[in-house]
Amino acid sequence: MDDIEPPEFNVFVEWLYTQKLPADGKSWNTIANQSKSDLLGMLRLKLYVLADRLIVPSLHRLLNRAIVNVSRIYYVSPPPYENIIYAFQHLPPSDSILDYFIDIFYMGWDSDIHDRSGEDNFSDLPQDFLLRLLTKMGKERKRSKYRQQSLYKLDVCSYHAHASDEERASCPNKAYDAEGKMWMKRESEKEDAA
Numbered sequence: 001m002d003d004i005e006p007p008e009f010n011v012f013v014e015w016l017y018t019q020k021l022p023a024d025g026k027s028w029n030t031i032a033n034q035s036k037s038d039l040l041g042m043l044r045l046k047l048y049v050l051a052d053r054l055i056v057p058s059l060h061r062l063l064n065r066a067i068v069n070v071s072r073i074y075y076v077s078p079p080p081y082e083n084i085i086y087a088f089q090h091l092p093p094s095d096s097i098l099d100y101f102i103d104i105f106y107m108g109w110d111s112d113i114h115d116r117s118g119e120d121n122f123s124d125l126p127q128d129f130l131l132r133l134l135t136k137m138g139k140e141r142k143r144s145k146y147r148q149q150s151l152y153k154l155d156v157c158s159y160h161a162h163a164s165d166e167e168r169a170s171c172p173n174k175a176y177d178a179e180g181k182m183w184m185k186r187e188s189e190k191e192d193a194a
C-alpha cells in the first residue's frame with residue numbers, strides 16, 4: 001500500500017500502541033504531525049479508509065464514532081466536496097459513512113455553503129453520490145406531509161423564452177398567482193425579474 005500518506009499513518013501507529021484515538025483536534029494534529037486543523041475531517045476519513053483496508057474492526061468502529069459526531073445537536077455541517085469524493089472513491093458502496101454523508105448533505109447543504117466552498121471539486125462529485133442523493137431527495141419528499149411542489153407557483157412565462165418585453169406582456173399563458181407561495185422561475189431570468 002504505497003498510497004498511505006504519513007499523517008494518518010502517524011495516528012495509526014499511535015493507535016497501535018494506545019488503542020485510543022487522539023482526545024481532541026489539537027492532539028490529532030500533533031500526533032499526525034500536520035498543522036492545518038481544517039483538514040481534521042479528511043484526516044479522520046483517511047484513517048477510517050485505512051482501517052477498512054487493513055480490516056481493523058476496533059479502529060474502524062472508533063473512527064466511525066469520531067466521524068458521525070452526535071455532539072453537535074443543532075447543526076451538522078455537510079462534508080466538503082473533497083471529502084465526499086475521497087469517501088466514495090475509497091469505501092465500499094455499503095459503508096454507513098457514505099449514507100451519513102448523503103444524509104447530512106441533503107439536510108444542510110445550500111447555495112450559501114456552495115458559494116463559500118467555491119467551485120473546487122464540485123464538478124468531480126461522483127455520479128454514485130449524486131444519484132443516491134437524488135434518490136434520497138425523492139424519498140424525503142414523498143415522506144413529507146406536503147409535497148414540495150405545493151410551496152411554489154410556477155412562472156411559466158419565464159420558460160417561454162419571449163423575444164421581447166412586449167411579447168411577454170401579451171402572453172396568454174400567465175402563471176396563476178397564489179397567495180403565500182414562492183415563485184419558481186427560470187434561473188437566468190431572476191436577475192431582471194426585480
Ligand SMILES: [Zn+2]
Binds near residue numbers: 156158
Ligand atoms: Zn409567456
